[in-house]
Amino acid sequence: MNLLRFFTAGNVDDGKSTLIGRLLFDSESISTDIIETLTRQSKNKGKDTNLDLALLTDGLRAEREQGITIDVAYKYFSTEKRKFIIADTPGHIQYTRNMFTGASTADLAIILIDIVNGITEQTRRHSIISSILGIPNILVCINKMDLVAYSEHAYRQIVEEYKIFSKNLPMHQVDFIPVSALEGENIIIPSERMRWYSREPLLSFLENVDYRPTEKSEESRFQIQYVSNYVDTMTNTITRRFVGKILSGSYQTGDRVTILPDGISTKISALEKYGIKTHIGSKDEIVAIQFEDEIDAGRGNSIVQDNQKNGTSNELTATLCWMDNSPFHPGQKLILQHHSHTTKARITEILHKIDIKTNREVYDNSEEIGLNEICQVSIKTADPVLADHFLSAGRTGTFILIDENTNNTVAAGTVLKC
The missing domain is CATH 2.40.30.10 (Translation factors)
Incomplete structure (x- = not known):
């Protein structure tokens, strides 16, 4: 099961946090105790009948009191088809730095547009930052369709305006979906109120979108986080093991590697994952590497394959x-x-x-x-x-x-x- 990292961005109060809350709520990704807590908090805010779904991601006290998202709020959920990490990034211009960091690891950007307010300066700013960061897929969610009686004409008008604005931006793929996060329309199942929209709803889109992770370089990259001295009581010898996360590619026993920046060449003699010997370690796994030679290396040094680009x-x-x-x-x-x-x-x-x-x-x-x-x-x-x-x-x-x-x-x- 693969992982999709995506973030939401848009104008202030376009409904980013509500959209994420609706996605989690309607996909039954929220536990009963959290729903009970949200119900109490919603009543404290004067919402007697409806849950304030934005509270799921507005985690800081300051942002709850102001009703805005200040920090980047992360949520995790999964379906039968895919795992997801969501970053809810701030809408205010003074928090551009937060959006930049939240978006830098994303595979997909959801740009929210309030159909009443249309494309704003912040919509343009978030779209441009997404293109600067090379986000491979942009999904424009045109929200609050309930406020225009689910009008196809109003939706098409926003779509055309965004296409004109974004035509010169280096975007790989741009898609559009009309939704009402507040009413739950076109989030999990196709909307009966927007039968004119024939494509899949939001969750199905996220489950099936091809974000082309294979385009990323798979040159092997490993940075040492710490060095562990292992004492073998059977032979009364001490061996050094270099522990860290594989950032990209893979490593296996027998590989010829180079330690950078010193340029020392050696061979991997053993690999361990969580204390268990293994033949191969892959991207995102934490491993301990042992070399056939005594190597003087430490935290921050890189281990790369001999046959790959490895210049510093x-x-x-x-x-x-x-x-x-x-x-x-x-x-x-x-x-x-x-x-x-x-x-x-x-x-x-x-x-x-x-x-x-x-x-x-x-x-x-x-x-x-x-x-x-x-x-x-x-x-x-x-x-x-x-x-x-x-x-x-x-x-x-x-x-x-x-x-x-x-x-x-x-x-x-x-x-x-x-």
């Missing part, structure tokens, strides 16, 4: 979303963290900023990057980094920047060139 570099070109309230300033001391590997770094050049209202490159010679701004930059690192192009390799092409003085995470980035 001290220079990166990246798309960056600034997440700190204090703007970037030239000379700022930074730490780049790429999974378990950390190294000192500095931004050497701001190549251009991206206007997330128009998707245009802005060349303003600015030396600062402000909160929620997205730009392309050149980065120089103290130690060599093994990173892949984000659009071809996904998670191995992402990193964060940490301020060396405050220890704040100040930016999230995706690699364009390494």
Whole structure:
């Protein structure tokens, strides 16, 4: 059973949290005790008859009190066909940074549009960010169809407007579905009130969509998280085992591998998963690797296959979303963290900023990057980094920047060139 990661985004109060709540509720993915808790909370908000389904994802007290989503809220559910991870991302412009991080690992984006308000500035912004992050599939959910008496004409009008807006965006696939999250129309079963819509409802679409995970690079990537010394009491010997998660590809006993950045070549002599010996380890599995040679390696070092691309570099070109309230300033001391590997770094050049209202490159010679701004930059690192192009390799092409003085995470980035 494969896994689909998707996120929801849209204008404030377009119904993102309600849509997710409806999806979970109608697919019977909520336990009885949670439903009872939601019923009490809904009554406290003055909703005597209907559950406030948005409460399922609006997990922070501040956002519940304000009725908005501030942080990225994650929910997990599954059907007989597929497992799902949902990220409910914020709609407010000041929380662009939250949306950027919530969307960076997604296979699909659900862009919600309130049919009454139509396409807004935030709709455009969320769509542009989705295209920047290379989300392979965009699903435009046109919500609140109940407010226009489920009008096909109103739906078609929004569809055409979005197609005109998005025609120049690099999107792999765009689909459209009319729904009413509040009334549960076209969420689990086809809507009787929208018989003019002949395609499948939302859940069926999510179960069947081809998000083409095979397009991602399967070059093997493994970063050491820690080193374990194993004492064999039978032979009275100590062996070193290198533990971590396989980020992509696979490893098996007998593979010739290289330890980076030092370039040491060796062979895998043994593999373990959860203390049990195995012949092969695959993507997302946590394994312990043992080599036939005594290798001096530690946390953050990478293990790659000898026969695959495995170059490292001290220079990166990246798309960056600034997440700190204090703007970037030239000379700022930074730490780049790429999974378990950390190294000192500095931004050497701001190549251009991206206007997330128009998707245009802005060349303003600015030396600062402000909160929620997205730009392309050149980065120089103290130690060599093994990173892949984000659009071809996904998670191995992402990193964060940490301020060396405050220890704040100040930016999230995706690699364009390494």
